[in-house]
């Protein structure tokens with residue numbers, strides 16, 4: 001890691017403006033239209049600069065650091081272990097770890113929640129919430145917490161970023177440029193890149209967070225969220241219940257295989273989805289109304305019956321067109337309700353909930369969805385005998 005601030009290494013150029021094969025003059029430009037941080041533009045393509053790795057259209061990170069991301073609908077690249085896919089929706093605990101502060105012999109605790117929405121059934125990151133807990137500057141035997149919520153809303157190809165924090169009563173402020181704040185003697189830099197990536201350097205904790213919301217299908221922007229942790233800040237991970245752990249996992253004995261082992265879910269995508277649906281933000285009003293109850297129902301469903309949902313009712317979680325039509329009125333609230341009804345049918349034999357789920361499809365979806373084999377198979381099922 002160099003000691004320079006990250007924007008001084010921002011050497012990017014818009015790929016969209018270049019014709020294939022042209023030699024790019026990207027040496028002193030900082031357009032960042034599609035490239036991520038720490039990239040260089042070579043012959044019109046984004047590439048990671050030397051000693052950095054990652055996806056140059058999203059973010060390149062120092063090879064010595066720990067790195068986790070959720071991107072490319074919906075792939076989780078954890079701090080360790082193999083990457084896995086998960087159908088993530090609503091509030092999800094992405095990372096939770098402790099580091100040593102660079103500027104004092106003290107610790108720093110990070111918790112990062114991400115909030116994913118669906119547009120046309122496709123996943124994207126809409127909100128993030130990070131919390132930093134450090135020893136209080138006035139009384140080091142106590143901790144002080146900073147809680148920051150960031151929301152990205154896109155309208156007419158323009159992304160509006162709103163930020164709010166606990167120290168200022170969660171009063172929303174719109175971000176229009178780069179700025180720096182000092183909180184608990186720690187300098188936090190917010191960097192709004194023209195590539196529509198918002199990055200946050202919490203340098204005293206050695207933590208770098210960034211995210212890019214969903215734009216349009218036709219841009220090269222890769223939406224997603226990442227967290228990079230400097231190895232010099234000696235990250236430490238707590239132990240977690242295997243079905244409640246952050247998606248980034250962390251210490252050497254955590255990975256998706258453990259979740260699969262404990263839940264009996266043999267498919268890594270389904271195990272990842274289970275984890276994403278059950279580890280959300282404790283009820284805070286920020287998550288979809290029906291998420292906490294759906295999450296609890298999933299968690300406390302008999303394991304064998306839960307597998308029925310994950311194996312046979314998987315279409316409810318993975319079919320983009322179906323997700324789009326069942327959630328057309330109230331968005332994720334409707335989607336969580338739909339999943340909950342199917343769960344209640346499977347877990348408690350509720351004929352009523354089975355019919356509710358069928359009605360939700362029949363009322364909101366067109367023939368292109370209703371006639372899909374998995375969906376029509378569900379619609380033809382006898383709600384009174386759920387084991388068929």
Ligand SMILES: *[C@@H]1O[C@H](CO)[C@@H](O)[C@H](O)[C@H]1NC(C)=O
Nearest residue numbers: 001002003005006201203208
């Ligand atoms: C964050 O800021 C620190 C101090 O300014 C710098 O050393 C570090 O490289 C920055 N992190 C990233 C990922 O750019």
Ligand SMILES: *[C@@H]1O[C@H](CO)[C@@H](O)[C@H](O)[C@H]1NC(C)=O
Nearest residue numbers: 022023024025026027028041
């Ligand atoms: C970019 O910088 C490199 C190294 O400094 C130099 O060799 C090259 O000529 C520059 N390219 C352009 C197009 O200016």
Ligand SMILES: *[C@@H]1O[C@H](CO)[C@@H](O)[C@H](O)[C@H]1NC(C)=O
Nearest residue numbers: 020021022023024042043044
């Ligand atoms: C850029 O492309 C040209 C033409 O294809 C090639 O000759 C040159 O080696 C490439 N340069 C780099 C740095 O890849």
Ligand SMILES: *[C@@H]1O[C@H](CO)[C@@H](O)[C@H](O)[C@H]1NC(C)=O
Nearest residue numbers: 001002049050051052063064
């Ligand atoms: C990359 O790392 C190697 C080995 O640590 C070092 O020799 C080299 O100078 C680094 N390159 C850059 C561009 O920092």
Ligand SMILES: *[C@@H]1O[C@H](CO)[C@@H](O)[C@H](O)[C@H]1NC(C)=O
Nearest residue numbers: 100101103104105106107140
């Ligand atoms: C940091 O604090 C711990 C516990 O108070 C102490 O054992 C250690 O020596 C300190 N390290 C430094 C570098 O001050």
Ligand SMILES: *[C@@H]1O[C@H](CO)[C@@H](O)[C@H](O)[C@H]1NC(C)=O
Nearest residue numbers: 098107108109133141142143
């Ligand atoms: C402060 O936070 C640290 C790191 O998470 C934790 O170990 C410690 O117990 C906390 N102290 C208090 C007084 O809550």
Ligand SMILES: *[C@@H]1O[C@H](CO)[C@@H](O)[C@H](O)[C@H]1NC(C)=O
Nearest residue numbers: 155156157158216217218219
């Ligand atoms: C958004 O941008 C895309 C790609 O540049 C363009 O095709 C589309 O028409 C734009 N939409 C609006 C509403 O401006």
Ligand SMILES: *[C@@H]1O[C@H](CO)[C@@H](O)[C@H](O)[C@H]1NC(C)=O
Nearest residue numbers: 007030176177178192193194
């Ligand atoms: C933030 O700083 C970088 C580097 O100085 C610059 O390229 C970028 O345009 C700035 N963002 C805004 C919104 O001013």
Ligand SMILES: *[C@@H]1O[C@H](CO)[C@@H](O)[C@H](O)[C@H]1NC(C)=O
Nearest residue numbers: 253255257258259260261262
């Ligand atoms: C899976 O669980 C069993 C029983 O709890 C345990 O003995 C085994 O070591 C676990 N395997 C892995 C890969 O975690």
Ligand SMILES: *[C@@H]1O[C@H](CO)[C@@H](O)[C@H](O)[C@H]1NC(C)=O
Nearest residue numbers: 381382383384385386387388
């Ligand atoms: C549905 O299943 C129940 C219980 O097995 C059975 O009594 C009923 O006749 C079935 N209905 C139809 C239409 O097959």
